Amino acid sequence: MQVTLKILRFDPEKDKKAHFKSYEIEADPLDRILDALNTVKWYKDGTLTFRRSCAHGVCGSDAMRINGRNRLACKELVGDIGKKITIEPMLGFRILKDLVVDMEPFFEKYRSIKPYLINYEDPPATERFQSAEDREIFDETTKCILCGACSGSCPPFWSNSEFIGPAAIVNAHRFIFDSRDQGSDERIAVLSQSEGVFRCRTVYNCTDACPREIPVTKAIEQIKRVMLYNR
Amino acid sequence: MAIQTPERPKTALKEPTKRSRWTRTGARPRPTNAFELYSWYFFRVSGILLLVFALTHLVVMHLINNVEVINYDFVRQRWASPLWRTFDLLLLFLALTHGMNGVRTLIYDYVQSKGWRVFNISVLYIVGIFFLLIGAQVIITFNPNLPSLPAK
Incomplete structure (x- = not known):
């Protein structure tokens, strides 16, 4: 399925303010949001920064705001979220870069x-x-x-x-x-x-x-x- | 399900200006903050009591009687009974203190600067206690034996 990922981007060396950037990608409904982010990072825009480690919902490094709710990117399926996916870093934390926040x-x-x-x-x-x-x-x-x-x-x-x-x-x-x-x-x-x-x-x-x-x-x-x- | 608001806090991109209080928390336990505990407990208790008091008030004053019937004579008769005086006094006290407690928590949530906090809390307590006092004065000192007002 064709999916639009709208991701909040922030590069502390270039940007004064965080801004949204959209990416059109092809994803399987059974792909996880983390897979979609990897698709963007590996094939569309290598500058996209996010944390992930175990990728199986155990290490807790990829918590982010997906369509307004805090979720682990590695536990949410693209098919469950929909075709338009908005991804932001968690609120209440200082953004270091893109989806990486100061913990x-x-x-x-x-x-x-x-x-x-x-x-x-x-x-x-x-x-x-x-x-x-x-x-x-x-x-x-x-x-x-x-x-x-x-x-x-x-x-x-x-x-x-x-x-x-x-x-x-x-x-x-x-x-x-x-x-x-x-x-x-x-x-x-x-x-x-x-x-x-x-x-x-x-x-x-x-x-x-x-x-x-x-x-x-x-x-x-x-x-x-x-x-x-x-x- | 709880819905999160879309606003992004303005401070999200700023460097922290000071170290937070939690680094200073040493091994020595500080005294338990009983005020916050009791204000939380009072919130729950007054909330349950207000359900009874405010709903009774609504039913008596707006459903059984309505605003066209309520005049000086109505109030005079009502406050001839110590039961209704106590009821109204308790309703006044609970509604005002419950509301003040709510505004106090809002101030603590949204006003971070110490000076503005003190200012806001002071205004809140002065206004709240003023209304509590004049309300209580009317209910306690009202004389139901005065003659009713002459008809217009």
Whole structure:
């Protein structure tokens, strides 16, 4: 099928402002958006820049805005999107070049919630045991691949660069609800700051955007409740 | 399904001017910000209460009675009962504080400069508390035993 790709281009060495450029390409309906982007890069315009690594929805490097919704380019099929495809970098991030955005502020916020196991007891001789039921509590939030699709779809995140964003909150949830972890108070102290979890307006864009189908908004609400009940 | 708005933030292409607060977050936990927590909780509770209060107000004042019937005498009779006075006082308080809380969150979302934030929040609280006070004064000090107005 004949497809029109309208891609937001920005070259920091030449352009003052990002602008759209259209490409007509031939694509199979079962091709992924990533294949369509590769077709443009390999056969039409080699200057097109985008991130991709594993190309199978695991590494989380090709999150972008496809027809107004944040998706992984490697998980969306051309046939499902349609003949006119608009591709932009994610909102709320600084554009470095074309579809490549500066993820550093995002990872800075991610690191602030201490995304690692905190346990002040001496390590046991074997593993730290956990029941299947306790593991189930935070199962959904272990699936995060840090692609940034949720934060980049979040209106408070667009308007307020200081907001910690849904991705960091999801990863805090993964440890706060882990029975082996003892760092909940530290993480909740971070999230309860003025630009923390209460800047969430329950828009649900993050839940729609997550390529791993994490119920992001639900996880955020669970953290708010824990803060309320633990007072 | 949530629809994203098409606007692109104007700041998207700019270099960040300062390092964000999240790098400064050290190992020492800061005190929990209880104000944000309780304002969030109050939002939920007042929202549910407002559903009851505002809908009752709508039904009583606009469906059972309508604006042509409502005059000084109607209000006088209504406020002769402490039940309706309490009802109106609670409706006034909940609607104003719930709305003020909403505007406050909007200011925090969209006004980033510290000075403008303080200015906007100050105006919001001054105007909000002023309306709360004059509204409460009317409801509390109204005297239902005054004679009705002479007919025109």
